[in-house]
Amino acid sequence: MSPYEHLPTSGPKPTSDADAGLPDHIQSLLNKYDVTSNGFLPEGPPLELLPDEYYAPWEELIRRLPESLDAGIFREEVDTLPVLETSRLKREEEWRRAYVVLCFFAHGYIWGGSRPSEVLPPSISLPLLSVSSHLSLPPIATYASLNLWNFRCVAPPSTSQSLPPSPPLTPASSTPSLPSTTQAKTADKKFDPTDLSRLRTLHTFTGTPSESWFYLVSVAMEAQGAYIIPVMLRALQAISLRSESWKEITTKALRELVTCVEAVGELLERMYERCEPMVFYHQIRPFLAGSKGMSAVGLPRGVFYDLGPAGGEEGEEGDTEVVRGEKRKGKWMAYRGGSNGQSSLIQFWDLVLGVEHVSHGNSSPHSSSSSSSSNPGNTATKTTEQKDPPFHEEVRSYMPLPHRQFLSLVSRMGPGGGGKGGGIRKAITEMVATAHQQARELTKEEMEVQEAFTEATRALARFRDLHLKIVARYIVIPSRQKVPEEFRSRGEKRDGVVNLASVSSGLHERGDNGMGDEGGKEGGGEGGGWKEGGKEGGKEGGKELTGTGGTALLPFLKQTRDETLRAGEVGR
Numbered sequence: 001m002s003p004y005e006h007l008p009t010s011g012p013k014p015t016s017d018a019d020a021g022l023p024d025h026i027q028s029l030l031n032k033y034d035v036t037s038n039g040f041l042p043e044g045p046p047l048e049l050l051p052d053e054y055y056a057p058w059e060e061l062i063r064r065l066p067e068s069l070d071a072g073i074f075r076e077e078v079d080t081l082p083v084l085e086t087s088r089l090k091r092e093e094e095w096r097r098a099y100v101v102l103c104f105f106a107h108g109y110i111w112g113g114s115r116p117s118e119v120l121p122p123s124i125s126l127p128l129l130s131v132s133s134h135l136s137l138p139p140i141a142t143y144a145s146l147n148l149w150n151f152r153c154v155a156p157p158s159t160s161q162s163l164p165p166s167p168p169l170t171p172a173s174s175t176p177s178l179p180s181t182t183q184a185k186t187a188d189k190k191f192d193p194t195d196l197s198r199l200r201t202l203h204t205f206t207g208t209p210s211e212s213w214f215y216l217v218s219v220a221m222e223a224q225g226a227y228i229i230p231v232m233l234r235a236l237q238a239i240s241l242r243s244e245s246w247k248e249i250t251t252k253a254l255r256e257l258v259t260c261v262e263a264v265g266e267l268l269e270r271m272y273e274r275c276e277p278m279v280f281y282h283q284i285r286p287f288l289a290g291s292k293g294m295s296a297v298g299l300p301r302g303v304f305y306d307l308g309p310a311g312g313e314e315g316e317e318g319d320t321e322v323v324r325g326e327k328r329k330g331k332w333m334a335y336r337g338g339s340n341g342q343s344s345l346i347q348f349w350d351l352v353l354g355v356e357h358v359s360h361g362n363s364s365p366h367s368s369s370s371s372s373s374s375n376p377g378n379t380a381t382k383t384t385e386q387k388d389p390p391f392h393e394e395v396r397s398y399m400p401l402p403h404r405q406f407l408s409l410v411s412r413m414g415p416g417g418g419g420k421g422g423g424i425r426k427a428i429t430e431m432v433a434t435a436h437q438q439a440r441e442l443t444k445e446e447m448e449v450q451e452a453f454t455e456a457t458r459a460l461a462r463f464r465d466l467h468l469k470i471v472a473r474y475i476v477i478p479s480r481q482k483v484p485e486e487f488r489s490r491g492e493k494r495d496g497v498v499n500l501a502s503v504s505s506g507l508h509e510r511g512d513n514g515m516g517d518e519g520g521k522e523g524g525g526e527g528g529g530w531k532e533g534g535k536e537g538g539k540e541g542g543k544e545l546t547g548t549g550g551t552a553l554l555p556f557l558k559q560t561r562d563e564t565l566r567a568g569e570v571g572r
């Protein structure tokens, strides 16, 4: 099926003015894939409460989640929770709300104890599997559950109490200068997720301002990036239809993209304002971890989703496991953890530009990233060991289905409409090749579009540099520092409650001893020796930091940045 089936091959040519109204066919394409005027965020505010009283036990528990986790009683509370049916969920918003609630429960249960729980009880597993199957999302916390569907927007400052201005924790950028389209949006929209000062989270694990801010910065970024989506689609359409004005349209679109990426980058830098690195590293991040590649911290098989007592019938589906002395049926599953790497917006930018990412993003011996990094763009070098798709492709299955399908469609857009993709990079490559064949210099218009393309890839690489600095500040530096007393004593004070600092160290550093450095050793000691199999994915004597999404993070992120820059060099 052609990726252009939704785009007309005749009829009105795309306008050369990127500010003109949105053509109907692009609007219907966006509607079809649930891309709203807020981009990959919903059009309106996410549901804050399930309307059916039947779900009151969930609502009651999620309301007290941070207190319950802090008091170390969350697992007990879940163990007395009734197993609720999902048949009373009606609207799509209700399914999403249920997904948000159950994902918080799942991670709270797995990570909120003295050691991670290998088993998720039926009160979480059964409805979570049903809800995630309905939404075609994995039964684990994702960017959708933590960010996209987990916020509300309070009224503008004139009519409500907004957050008081806070002194930045570090010298960070000033309030971003938003493009005019956004300022207009801010003025007349009650629901305006571009305005960070008006955003609040619905739920967090820790109840800390740092955790809220961590999620909300992404929300504002998604909203801020929304307006560029139709602009870039128009450019891709002009390219695919080989419109005479494709160069002009694409040059304008690319210049807008640079402005957009910079504005989104300024929001990213506002992370420093209210998210404390130590709180992030020691308190928040452990809750975001997934169940894949987690042998080192006690989840060698992932998590067993307990579905109830095993009947012992022939041909019973799934696995059986003895849980607390009883034979249970269920499924062992392992997933990457919640990660902003699941953002559809950033992948949209990559796909439009034609930036290819080939890293598998983890240090497992079963998937090397080095072979592909030395051979950018060539996925044919995959060995038989590399069964998993590259990180960026894999994490698409953690995105809401319509967004995944939208990205798949965009990935097949490029010159000629043949469905082979390549985005703007391919159009520029072909343009330069044609000029060579004709033994002529590039025209002024051609040089402009090439220049605009290179500049857009550089802007995206600069954005990735900002992100790398954040990763250094929030993960690399805290991982090298001693666990502060404050976080150490939290675990000690609460008998039987996980020392989150130890989980953090254990999760994110894999070395020859599974911990790797000072913080890790301390954490391992306090963690009570529940880590095991620390060699998996590590280097003898070395140390690798891994992301919550399960990547060997620094080499991976640098490779991702370099791939962005390299894409911009076509024809140069």
Ligand code: HEM
Pocket: 214, 217, 218, 221, 268, 271, 275, 280, 338, 339, 340, 341, 342, 343, 346, 347, 464, 467, 470, 471, 474, 475, 546, 547, 548, 549, 550, 551, 553, 556, 557, 560, 561
């Ligand atoms: C404290 C703030 C942040 C930290 C510590 C952080 C950390 C990380 C880490 C460790 C990865 C590697 C993949 C993984 O294992 O999950 C990653 C990837 C990624 N993150 Fe972040 N991140 C932060 C904020 C953000 C925000 C706000 C966004 C915007 C949506 C974002 C977008 C991405 C993207 C798109 C990737 C995939 C790699 C790429 O395409 O460049 N991150 N991040």
